[in-house]
Amino acid sequence: MKKLRIAVLAALLCPLFAVAQFKISGKVAGTNGGALTGAGVKLKNKGFTAGTNINGVYEFTNLPAGNYTVVVSYVGFATQEKNVTVAANTTVDFTLQQLAFLADEVVVSATRVAKNAAFTYKNLSKSDLEKTNQGQDLPYLLNQTPSVVVTSDAGAGVGYTGIRIRGSDATRINVTLNGIPLNDAESQGSFFINLPDLASSVDNIQIQRGVGTSTNGAGAFGASLNIQTTTRRDSAYAELNNTYGSFETWRNTVSAGTGLINNKFSF
Template sequence: MKKVFMTFAGILALQSMVYGQRYTDSQDSLKNVQLEQVVVSATRAGKNTPMTYTDISQPEIKKNNAARNIPILLQNIPSLVSYGEDGTGAGYSYMRIRGVDASRINVTLNGMPLNNPESQDVFWINLPDLSNSLQSIQIQRGVGTSTNGSGAFGASISLKTVGARSEAYGEASTSAGSYNTFTSSIAAGTGILKNGLSFDARFSRNTGEGYIRNGFIDHYNLFTSLSHYTDNQLIRLSYIKGKQRTGITWEGVDSTQIEKNGRRYNPAGEYKDEAGRRRYY
């Protein structure tokens, strides 16, 4: 009887030790915290990305910009060749990167694609003076980051518009160049208000005659941005509008026409009236 009692007491003691160990473990375990989903996305390369790329900051953009379109602005980038039709860089302009034409160059503005869905080109003439509204540009030479898809076979160009300033501001500028080229702009912003809201707007106009005949330009650009800042998020609504009137300049000339009519000769829109005099549409 004594042996049975001792055995029963031992079982109870062992059970108490196990229960106490479980209770201690439950008390010592770390608290489980469920985290919210985090999504990381990017269209720009960094220092650890295995590709060649070039970053252009806002001061560099302003230094090299003179009412010129993006392809002419980027003409000094390695492996990039650009040209304009009117001779000033403000009219129709094109570029190639590593020999690949614009239909295989992926262009994004704040992460949104700008390539035309039909031709895959970007018609920079429809976004005049866009460079003055940019904060930075990145050119990725080669296939590019995977987020850009198959359209980035030749290269990728990432454009980022300017953000809000901490203080309210207002500015205006005007400049003049060769061949009666003029550019004027006005910009203003509220700065970041106490409620976190910010509004910025910029309007510009570019006019000029161009180097070749009928290479005139008359371009308008409007950029507005409404932002809301908090401690952990930023919401921004941007509106960009471009309006352009540009002369036809894409017809080429041979050496005979240049010798006869001069280097600035352009046959586009040319006709003769009843008296045989040369006229232009």
């Protein structure tokens, strides 16, 4: 009876020894030999997945003998796979090739607000400026807009002129000309005495009252003044403007352009 029990037990244990358990392990590294931590490792035909540890090592255990396809992937590196036949514990190492990424530059900038943006602003077109342009400095053309107060040392709006928006003086008003900061680097003020009759060359202006979209530093605390000069025209043009004022003041401006030539050039 005892011999019979031993025979039955041996018969039950034989299948367990017949199905041997093995493991596949290895290291994933780059071409410089550095370990790739967190690389994804997959047994393609089994659906098993694993990740490499801090040393770049992965491991699959309790695998029956057979054929396997090991696939390794890592961000920024080419995916690699290897076929392996497992009849014992097997080591499969990988060396991944780094990929070259060529991407366009990303430029984030904002000096003007969109139509539905949550800012208080006023847009002035070229025609709006022409109605008030009498040869005075640019701040005087903005005198009729909300929250704007201008001053002039000479009293005529020519020469040293000052501007305040919502009570903030020129050192807290950020001024950009075609996106380029116009504020003085030392005092943060803006001066128009060396830009006579700038308004004749301006296409449009946006006034942002209060803190707006400007990214040009402390000058944007009180307001922002974004000036855009005229650009090329599609057709040829020539303009001559003469203005006569009190105190024997004259303003003469001439502008001309070729328009777009062969859809490529303009002067």
